[in-house]
Amino acid sequence: MLEVFNLFILGLIIICAIASLAVKDLITSAMLLGIYSFVICLFYSILGAVDVAFTEAAVGAGISTVFFIVTILKTERKSKD
């Protein structure tokens, strides 16, 4: 059962990583990176590294997503593709 769960989480990590590169909208991309961090945090806690998981949840999924979004809101889209 745990093996299936591990495979599911690893697949989700890869899907989130590729999707955040493929998506056109930058805010969606930042949110997908937040989801990616959170899924990786789940995986760390499965491996037993609870401290690293906590740091990943606080920094990777929390603060850095906020920084990304704040910075993206300051930028402008010049091209229209």
Added chain:
Amino acid sequence: MKILSLLLVIVLFIMMFPLVENLPQFGDPNQISNQKVSKYYLEHTLEVNDVPNVVTAVLADYRAFDTMFETAVVFIAGLAIIFILRRPRRRKNKNGYVYEKLVDHVGYQPNIIVQTTCRIFVPIMQLFALYVLAHGHHSPGGGFQGGVILGSMLILLAVCFNLRIMLQKFSIRKHILYSAIGVLIFFMFGFLAIFFGKNFLDYTYLNTILGLTDKESRSLGILFVETGVAVAVMSVMFTIYANLRTSGRINTAEQ
């Protein structure tokens, strides 16, 4: 070019794949890296440091020198962002000095639902951050995580209420000062050991001041040092947010 790089990546992937079999098993006790240092930490941390969470003991006591300069790196990152983004309050023109315009959207007023939710959340976040900081000896957590939660509490206040009012109450200069104080707390507890004739960052000097045993003084030293890390990280996180939000016009936002 794209196809070429894709082919290169696939070839490298196939070449690396047979090595996966030779990687050590997860949690293998016979693996070399689990036999020397990690074994010592796992067996002796509780009796030497009085800290059940081995990660905290390794971070703040055995590898405290590492953590000290990590805190310094966070502080320097905050300073670098200020120096890159900062714009002067007044610029010289041919007509004399021109003051920057006030940024409008910094002082916007969001609706009441957001603000009420923020009012409920902020004290809970503060309590949780202090719990994470102080209980890092026993449960996952520590100075860095507690500081990040405190910093995100300040950011939540700035998002839901008003960045300008927050900066008027607690200016960015004070935040920079606080982050420097946080780094200095760490350095000070390290250097105090030298004056008491111990090694750098050896917390056992606390027992000559406070009258504790060696175990207790190491445990207390970890808490002091983690407090410094938390203060530094909190202020640096808010400084970065405020600089990004006002795109460096932090001086005009404070007026």
